[in-house]
Amino acid sequence: MLLDVRDLKVRFHTLRGIVRAVDGVSFSVNYGEVLGLVGETGSGKTVTGLTIMRLLDENAEIAGGEVIFEGKDLLKLPMSEILKIRGRDISMIFQEPKAALNPVIQVGDQVAEAFLAHESMSKEEARERVLDMFRKVGLPDPERIYRSYPHELSGGMAQRIVISMALALRPKLMIADEPTSALDVTIQAQIMNLFRELIREFNTSVIYITHDLALAAEISDRIAVMYAGRIVEVARTEELFENPLHPYTVGLLRSIPGSKSSGSRLFSMEGEIPSLLNPPPGCLFHPRCPKRMDICDKEVPNLLNVGNDHLVSCFLYGR
Numbered sequence: 001m002l003l004d005v006r007d008l009k010v011r012f013h014t015l016r017g018i019v020r021a022v023d024g025v026s027f028s029v030n031y032g033e034v035l036g037l038v039g040e041t042g043s044g045k046t047v048t049g050l051t052i053m054r055l056l057d058e059n060a061e062i063a064g065g066e067v068i069f070e071g072k073d074l075l076k077l078p079m080s081e082i083l084k085i086r087g088r089d090i091s092m093i094f095q096e097p098k099a100a101l102n103p104v105i106q107v108g109d110q111v112a113e114a115f116l117a118h119e120s121m122s123k124e125e126a127r128e129r130v131l132d133m134f135r136k137v138g139l140p141d142p143e144r145i146y147r148s149y150p151h152e153l154s155g156g157m158a159q160r161i162v163i164s165m166a167l168a169l170r171p172k173l174m175i176a177d178e179p180t181s182a183l184d185v186t187i188q189a190q191i192m193n194l195f196r197e198l199i200r201e202f203n204t205s206v207i208y209i210t211h212d213l214a215l216a217a218e219i220s221d222r223i224a225v226m227y228a229g230r231i232v233e234v235a236r237t238e239e240l241f242e243n244p245l246h247p248y249t250v251g252l253l254r255s256i257p258g259s260k261s262s263g264s265r266l267f268s269m270e271g272e273i274p275s276l277l278n279p280p281p282g283c284l285f286h287p288r289c290p291k292r293m294d295i296c297d298k299e300v301p302n303l304l305n306v307g308n309d310h311l312v313s314c315f316l317y318g319r
Protein backbone atom coordinates (compact mmCIF):
# COMPACT_ATOMS: atom_id res chain seq x y z
CA MET A 1 0.00 0.00 0.00
CA LEU A 2 1.36 3.42 -0.99
CA LEU A 3 -0.80 5.73 1.08
CA ASP A 4 -2.96 5.05 4.10
CA VAL A 5 -5.04 7.87 5.54
CA ARG A 6 -6.41 6.92 8.94
CA ASP A 7 -9.16 8.72 10.81
CA LEU A 8 -8.02 12.14 9.61
CA LYS A 9 -9.63 15.16 11.26
CA VAL A 10 -9.07 18.71 10.06
CA ARG A 11 -10.75 21.81 11.53
CA PHE A 12 -10.61 25.47 10.62
CA HIS A 13 -10.76 28.14 13.27
CA THR A 14 -12.90 30.99 11.96
CA LEU A 15 -14.63 34.04 13.42
CA ARG A 16 -17.92 32.16 13.16
CA GLY A 17 -16.60 29.12 15.00
CA ILE A 18 -14.88 25.83 14.26
CA VAL A 19 -15.48 24.31 10.82
CA ARG A 20 -15.18 20.52 10.87
CA ALA A 21 -14.03 20.18 7.27
CA VAL A 22 -12.65 16.64 7.51
CA ASP A 23 -14.12 14.53 10.25
CA GLY A 24 -12.61 11.06 10.57
CA VAL A 25 -11.64 10.24 6.98
CA SER A 26 -9.93 6.90 6.22
CA PHE A 27 -8.91 5.51 2.85
CA SER A 28 -5.92 3.95 1.17
CA VAL A 29 -4.27 4.11 -2.24
CA ASN A 30 -2.41 1.12 -3.65
CA TYR A 31 0.60 1.24 -5.95
CA GLY A 32 -0.48 2.12 -9.48
CA GLU A 33 -4.07 2.71 -8.44
CA VAL A 34 -6.36 5.60 -9.31
CA LEU A 35 -8.69 6.45 -6.45
CA GLY A 36 -11.54 8.83 -7.23
CA LEU A 37 -12.51 11.12 -4.36
CA VAL A 38 -16.02 12.30 -5.09
CA GLY A 39 -18.51 14.54 -3.33
CA GLU A 40 -20.56 17.71 -3.55
CA THR A 41 -19.01 21.11 -3.10
CA GLY A 42 -17.79 21.65 0.46
CA SER A 43 -17.52 17.95 1.31
CA GLY A 44 -13.81 18.22 2.19
CA LYS A 45 -12.11 16.78 -0.90
CA THR A 46 -9.64 19.62 -1.44
CA VAL A 47 -8.86 19.93 2.27
CA THR A 48 -8.05 16.20 2.33
CA GLY A 49 -5.64 16.64 -0.62
CA LEU A 50 -4.01 19.72 0.89
CA THR A 51 -3.53 17.93 4.21
CA ILE A 52 -1.61 15.10 2.51
CA MET A 53 0.62 17.74 0.88
CA ARG A 54 0.86 19.69 4.16
CA LEU A 55 -0.38 22.79 2.36
CA LEU A 56 -3.20 23.76 4.72
CA ASP A 57 -3.99 27.38 5.56
CA GLU A 58 -2.74 28.96 8.79
CA ASN A 59 -6.13 28.69 10.51
CA ALA A 60 -6.25 24.93 10.01
CA GLU A 61 -5.74 22.46 12.83
CA ILE A 62 -5.07 18.78 12.24
CA ALA A 63 -7.14 17.45 15.11
CA GLY A 64 -6.28 13.79 14.66
CA GLY A 65 -5.33 10.94 12.41
CA GLU A 66 -2.39 9.74 10.37
CA VAL A 67 -1.27 10.03 6.75
CA ILE A 68 1.06 7.08 6.20
CA PHE A 69 3.02 7.39 2.95
CA GLU A 70 5.41 4.50 2.33
CA GLY A 71 5.49 3.76 6.02
CA LYS A 72 6.06 7.32 7.27
CA ASP A 73 3.44 9.56 8.85
CA LEU A 74 3.55 12.75 6.77
CA LEU A 75 1.82 14.63 9.57
CA LYS A 76 4.80 14.02 11.86
CA LEU A 77 7.64 14.78 9.45
CA PRO A 78 9.52 18.09 9.77
CA MET A 79 8.84 20.59 6.98
CA SER A 80 12.37 20.07 5.60
CA GLU A 81 11.44 16.43 4.83
CA ILE A 82 8.06 17.43 3.41
CA LEU A 83 9.75 19.83 0.99
CA LYS A 84 11.84 16.96 -0.35
CA ILE A 85 8.77 14.76 -0.79
CA ARG A 86 6.69 17.45 -2.48
CA GLY A 87 7.14 17.37 -6.22
CA ARG A 88 9.48 14.39 -6.12
CA ASP A 89 7.28 11.73 -4.49
CA ILE A 90 3.90 13.44 -4.33
CA SER A 91 2.66 16.20 -6.57
CA MET A 92 -0.63 18.02 -6.81
CA ILE A 93 -2.40 19.78 -9.64
CA PHE A 94 -5.38 22.09 -9.42
CA GLN A 95 -8.34 23.37 -11.36
CA GLU A 96 -6.73 26.64 -12.49
CA PRO A 97 -3.48 25.79 -14.30
CA LYS A 98 -2.41 29.42 -14.67
CA ALA A 99 -2.60 29.97 -10.92
CA ALA A 100 0.08 27.28 -10.55
CA LEU A 101 2.44 29.04 -12.94
CA ASN A 102 4.56 32.11 -12.32
CA PRO A 103 3.37 34.80 -14.77
CA VAL A 104 6.80 36.39 -15.26
CA ILE A 105 8.97 33.30 -15.91
CA GLN A 106 9.09 31.37 -19.20
CA VAL A 107 7.15 28.14 -18.68
CA GLY A 108 10.05 25.98 -19.85
CA ASP A 109 12.31 27.38 -17.15
CA GLN A 110 9.59 26.74 -14.56
CA VAL A 111 9.42 23.06 -15.43
CA ALA A 112 13.23 22.88 -15.61
CA GLU A 113 13.27 24.25 -12.07
CA ALA A 114 11.31 21.18 -10.92
CA PHE A 115 14.11 18.95 -12.24
CA LEU A 116 16.91 21.12 -10.88
CA ALA A 117 15.37 21.36 -7.42
CA HIS A 118 15.43 17.60 -6.89
CA GLU A 119 18.03 16.07 -9.20
CA SER A 120 21.59 17.13 -9.95
CA MET A 121 21.95 17.88 -13.63
CA SER A 122 23.14 20.70 -15.83
CA LYS A 123 20.79 23.40 -17.06
CA GLU A 124 21.16 22.05 -20.58
CA GLU A 125 20.15 18.54 -19.47
CA ALA A 126 17.17 19.96 -17.60
CA ARG A 127 16.15 21.83 -20.74
CA GLU A 128 16.29 18.61 -22.79
CA ARG A 129 14.21 16.78 -20.21
CA VAL A 130 11.62 19.58 -20.30
CA LEU A 131 11.40 19.44 -24.09
CA ASP A 132 10.94 15.65 -23.85
CA MET A 133 8.12 16.13 -21.33
CA PHE A 134 6.48 18.77 -23.52
CA ARG A 135 6.49 16.31 -26.44
CA LYS A 136 5.03 13.64 -24.20
CA VAL A 137 2.14 15.82 -23.10
CA GLY A 138 1.37 16.62 -26.72
CA LEU A 139 2.45 20.26 -26.83
CA PRO A 140 3.11 21.40 -30.40
CA ASP A 141 6.44 23.11 -31.14
CA PRO A 142 8.05 22.49 -27.73
CA GLU A 143 10.94 24.89 -28.41
CA ARG A 144 8.55 27.78 -28.88
CA ILE A 145 6.35 26.74 -25.93
CA TYR A 146 9.48 26.59 -23.76
CA ARG A 147 9.99 30.33 -24.21
CA SER A 148 6.31 31.24 -23.68
CA TYR A 149 4.84 33.04 -20.71
CA PRO A 150 1.64 31.68 -19.11
CA HIS A 151 -0.60 34.46 -20.51
CA GLU A 152 0.36 33.41 -24.05
CA LEU A 153 -1.11 29.92 -23.54
CA SER A 154 -4.66 28.60 -23.71
CA GLY A 155 -6.10 26.93 -20.60
CA GLY A 156 -5.65 23.49 -22.13
CA MET A 157 -2.02 24.17 -23.01
CA ALA A 158 -1.34 25.60 -19.57
CA GLN A 159 -2.82 22.47 -17.97
CA ARG A 160 -0.54 20.33 -20.17
CA ILE A 161 2.43 22.35 -18.87
CA VAL A 162 1.29 21.87 -15.28
CA ILE A 163 0.81 18.13 -15.85
CA SER A 164 4.30 17.88 -17.35
CA MET A 165 5.69 19.70 -14.31
CA ALA A 166 3.76 17.48 -11.90
CA LEU A 167 4.92 14.28 -13.62
CA ALA A 168 8.47 15.45 -14.43
CA LEU A 169 10.08 13.61 -11.54
CA ARG A 170 7.82 10.58 -11.89
CA PRO A 171 6.16 10.98 -8.49
CA LYS A 172 4.66 7.93 -6.85
CA LEU A 173 1.47 9.78 -6.06
CA MET A 174 -0.31 12.57 -7.85
CA ILE A 175 -3.25 14.42 -6.35
CA ALA A 176 -5.34 15.88 -9.15
CA ASP A 177 -7.97 18.31 -7.87
CA GLU A 178 -10.62 18.94 -10.55
CA PRO A 179 -7.87 19.28 -13.19
CA THR A 180 -10.29 19.59 -16.10
CA SER A 181 -13.26 21.46 -14.68
CA ALA A 182 -12.04 24.91 -15.78
CA LEU A 183 -11.58 23.75 -19.40
CA ASP A 184 -13.92 23.58 -22.40
CA VAL A 185 -15.65 20.24 -22.81
CA THR A 186 -13.64 19.13 -25.87
CA ILE A 187 -10.34 20.13 -24.23
CA GLN A 188 -11.51 18.38 -21.07
CA ALA A 189 -11.80 15.06 -22.91
CA GLN A 190 -8.33 15.51 -24.47
CA ILE A 191 -6.74 16.23 -21.12
CA MET A 192 -8.51 13.24 -19.53
CA ASN A 193 -7.18 10.95 -22.27
CA LEU A 194 -3.67 12.34 -21.93
CA PHE A 195 -3.82 12.00 -18.19
CA ARG A 196 -4.97 8.40 -18.41
CA GLU A 197 -2.16 7.49 -20.82
CA LEU A 198 0.54 9.19 -18.76
CA ILE A 199 -0.38 7.71 -15.41
CA ARG A 200 -0.39 4.27 -16.99
CA GLU A 201 2.98 4.85 -18.65
CA PHE A 202 4.53 6.31 -15.49
CA ASN A 203 2.69 3.91 -13.19
CA THR A 204 1.73 6.83 -10.96
CA SER A 205 -0.89 6.36 -8.27
CA VAL A 206 -3.52 9.07 -8.36
CA ILE A 207 -6.11 10.60 -6.10
CA TYR A 208 -8.55 12.07 -8.58
CA ILE A 209 -10.73 14.69 -6.90
CA THR A 210 -13.99 15.69 -8.57
CA HIS A 211 -17.62 16.54 -7.82
CA ASP A 212 -18.54 14.63 -10.98
CA LEU A 213 -19.15 10.94 -10.32
CA ALA A 214 -19.38 10.10 -14.03
CA LEU A 215 -16.00 11.74 -14.69
CA ALA A 216 -14.46 9.91 -11.73
CA ALA A 217 -15.74 6.62 -13.15
CA GLU A 218 -13.89 7.23 -16.43
CA ILE A 219 -10.51 7.20 -14.76
CA SER A 220 -10.76 5.57 -11.32
CA ASP A 221 -10.15 1.99 -10.29
CA ARG A 222 -11.93 2.65 -7.03
CA ILE A 223 -14.14 5.47 -5.82
CA ALA A 224 -14.53 6.95 -2.35
CA VAL A 225 -17.66 9.03 -1.85
CA MET A 226 -17.40 11.90 0.63
CA TYR A 227 -20.24 13.66 2.34
CA ALA A 228 -19.85 16.62 4.72
CA GLY A 229 -16.30 15.74 5.71
CA ARG A 230 -16.77 11.99 6.03
CA ILE A 231 -16.42 9.02 3.69
CA VAL A 232 -19.75 7.29 3.26
CA GLU A 233 -18.86 4.59 0.74
CA VAL A 234 -15.83 3.07 -1.01
CA ALA A 235 -15.85 0.40 -3.71
CA ARG A 236 -14.35 -0.59 -7.01
CA THR A 237 -15.84 1.60 -9.73
CA GLU A 238 -17.94 -1.09 -11.42
CA GLU A 239 -19.11 -2.41 -8.07
CA LEU A 240 -20.16 1.09 -6.96
CA PHE A 241 -22.17 1.66 -10.12
CA GLU A 242 -23.79 -1.77 -10.12
CA ASN A 243 -24.42 -2.06 -6.44
CA PRO A 244 -24.49 1.35 -4.73
CA LEU A 245 -25.37 0.92 -1.06
CA HIS A 246 -25.38 4.28 0.68
CA PRO A 247 -28.58 6.29 0.03
CA TYR A 248 -26.37 9.31 -0.78
CA THR A 249 -24.48 7.37 -3.47
CA VAL A 250 -27.77 6.08 -4.84
CA GLY A 251 -28.95 9.68 -5.11
CA LEU A 252 -25.71 10.79 -6.79
CA LEU A 253 -26.00 8.00 -9.35
CA ARG A 254 -29.59 8.91 -10.11
CA SER A 255 -28.50 12.45 -10.86
CA ILE A 256 -26.18 11.29 -13.67
CA PRO A 257 -28.11 11.75 -16.93
CA GLY A 258 -28.54 8.49 -18.82
CA SER A 259 -27.16 6.30 -16.04
CA LYS A 260 -28.71 2.92 -15.37
CA SER A 261 -30.37 4.04 -12.17
CA SER A 262 -31.59 7.43 -13.40
CA GLY A 263 -35.28 7.58 -14.13
CA SER A 264 -36.88 9.40 -17.01
CA ARG A 265 -36.58 12.70 -15.17
CA LEU A 266 -33.31 14.17 -14.00
CA PHE A 267 -33.08 13.49 -10.30
CA SER A 268 -31.73 16.11 -8.01
CA MET A 269 -31.32 15.44 -4.35
CA GLU A 270 -33.39 17.44 -1.93
CA GLY A 271 -31.78 19.51 0.77
CA GLU A 272 -28.27 20.78 1.30
CA ILE A 273 -25.04 19.69 2.90
CA PRO A 274 -25.32 20.36 6.66
CA SER A 275 -23.42 23.19 8.26
CA LEU A 276 -19.94 22.07 9.22
CA LEU A 277 -19.92 24.74 11.94
CA ASN A 278 -22.75 23.09 13.77
CA PRO A 279 -23.24 19.63 12.30
CA PRO A 280 -26.27 17.55 13.29
CA PRO A 281 -25.71 14.53 15.55
CA GLY A 282 -25.58 11.02 14.11
CA CYS A 283 -25.15 10.32 10.42
CA LEU A 284 -24.64 13.66 8.68
CA PHE A 285 -26.83 12.57 5.77
CA HIS A 286 -29.88 11.77 7.89
CA PRO A 287 -31.70 15.10 7.31
CA ARG A 288 -31.77 14.33 3.57
CA CYS A 289 -32.04 10.56 3.70
CA PRO A 290 -35.09 8.81 2.22
CA LYS A 291 -34.29 5.68 4.27
CA ARG A 292 -33.79 7.40 7.62
CA MET A 293 -34.36 5.26 10.73
CA ASP A 294 -34.64 6.11 14.44
CA ILE A 295 -30.98 5.47 15.15
CA CYS A 296 -29.70 7.72 12.36
CA ASP A 297 -29.86 11.03 14.23
CA LYS A 298 -28.37 9.49 17.38
CA GLU A 299 -25.27 7.52 16.45
CA VAL A 300 -22.59 7.73 13.79
CA PRO A 301 -22.37 4.58 11.66
CA ASN A 302 -18.92 3.02 11.17
CA LEU A 303 -17.40 2.52 7.73
CA LEU A 304 -17.84 -1.27 7.46
CA ASN A 305 -16.63 -3.77 4.90
CA VAL A 306 -19.76 -5.56 3.72
CA GLY A 307 -17.80 -7.92 1.44
CA ASN A 308 -16.16 -7.60 -1.95
CA ASP A 309 -14.00 -4.76 -0.54
CA HIS A 310 -17.10 -2.64 -0.50
CA LEU A 311 -17.19 -0.26 2.45
CA VAL A 312 -20.25 1.63 3.58
CA SER A 313 -21.16 3.81 6.53
CA CYS A 314 -24.91 3.36 6.97
CA PHE A 315 -27.11 1.66 9.59
CA LEU A 316 -29.02 -0.16 6.83
CA TYR A 317 -25.98 -2.46 6.58
CA GLY A 318 -24.77 -2.72 10.18
CA ARG A 319 -23.34 -0.49 12.87
Ligand SMILES: Nc1ncnc2c1ncn2[C@@H]1O[C@H](COP(=O)(O)OP(=O)(O)OP(=O)(O)O)[C@@H](O)[C@H]1O
Pocket: 012, 013, 014, 019, 021, 039, 040, 041, 042, 043, 044, 045, 046, 047, 048, 057, 059, 211, 276
Ligand atom coordinates in the same frame (compact mmCIF):
# COMPACT_ATOMS: atom_id res chain seq x y z
N1 LIG B 1 -9.14 28.29 5.17
C1 LIG B 1 -10.38 27.91 5.50
N2 LIG B 1 -11.04 28.49 6.51
C2 LIG B 1 -12.28 28.11 6.85
N3 LIG B 1 -12.97 27.14 6.24
C3 LIG B 1 -12.37 26.51 5.22
C4 LIG B 1 -11.05 26.86 4.79
N4 LIG B 1 -10.72 26.06 3.73
C5 LIG B 1 -11.78 25.25 3.53
N5 LIG B 1 -12.77 25.51 4.42
C6 LIG B 1 -14.07 24.84 4.53
O1 LIG B 1 -13.85 23.44 4.58
C7 LIG B 1 -14.94 22.75 3.95
C8 LIG B 1 -14.40 21.77 2.93
O2 LIG B 1 -13.85 22.51 1.84
P1 LIG B 1 -13.18 21.82 0.57
O3 LIG B 1 -12.58 22.92 -0.23
O4 LIG B 1 -12.30 20.72 0.99
O5 LIG B 1 -14.43 21.22 -0.20
P2 LIG B 1 -14.44 20.46 -1.61
O6 LIG B 1 -15.08 19.13 -1.37
O7 LIG B 1 -13.09 20.47 -2.20
O8 LIG B 1 -15.47 21.35 -2.44
P3 LIG B 1 -15.39 21.88 -3.97
O9 LIG B 1 -16.02 20.81 -4.80
O10 LIG B 1 -16.23 23.12 -3.94
O11 LIG B 1 -13.98 22.16 -4.31
C9 LIG B 1 -15.85 23.83 3.37
O12 LIG B 1 -16.91 24.05 4.25
C10 LIG B 1 -14.94 25.04 3.31
O13 LIG B 1 -15.68 26.22 3.41
Ligand code: NI
Pocket: 045, 046, 047, 177
Ligand atom coordinates in the same frame (compact mmCIF):
# COMPACT_ATOMS: atom_id res chain seq x y z
NI1 NI C 1 -12.33 21.36 -3.86
